[in-house]
Amino acid sequence: MAYRFARWAACACSLSILTGCGGAIRVDPPVPDPASAAACEALVEGLPETLDGAERVESAPASPYVAVWGEGEIALRCGVPRPVNMAATDEVPVINDVAWFSAPSLPTLFTSVGRQAYVEVTISRSHTPETVLVDLAAPIKAALPQTG
Template sequence: MPFRFARWAGCACALLILAGCGGAVRLDPPTPEGEAAAACRTLVERLPQTLKGAERVESVPASPYVAVWGEGEIALRCGVPRPVNMAPTDEVPVINDVAWFSSPSLPTLFTSVGRAAYVEVTISRKHVPEAVLVDLADPVKAALAQTG
């Protein structure tokens, strides 16, 4: 279990590593399979070019499962594993019909749950997380079906 948490935390930290000022943002892409991969590709295609004033930029390596805005201000990865520190009894806030898990130890990392794939969003302190998650709710709902 400690290894999984370290790997998960490492992935979260990797989201904000820049490949260079004004350039593409380097982050590790997830590797979803099957229906989750197809749903994630659809989600990333539906995401806006501008989010809370930040323009969408390229990620390195390029991935159909990743979207980044600004210089890493907001980063989305679709098809990530279930958060290892999420307990079945955790209360998960719902924003515009999308449930988002957030660990108190990683206050800028949110993971949508209860959908065909887990979607991880890292939001810099430059933005209000709830406002970003409201804007992401419609594309998430349209691309990723709810699960039981």
């Protein structure tokens, strides 16, 4: 139980989302490996301006690997590490040809897997995860090739 809490706290601290009041939304940017950095930049540039009714907003610090919509209601980080709680035997749902890992202990955090880079998406409960993930599938497939 302490391990689960520690992992949740680490995720909550690393994201630091939902702290912006009227300005840029604070999201800790990831540091993708050099092989994924350009693909992550292309992904973020190709993301929609509106996602599940939320408009895209600025993040702080500014990063080519981060996108935020609404008042931090939806946040995307490209080039994050592999989820530590994902086992090789975990089955993950596939939505429009993009596989998404979600730990039951973190029901609003989704990570795309099986691509050149891991993409982490935090979705507030005021949005429908399936709608958001469907809308993100095309840009992810365009920017991040599948891995073996």
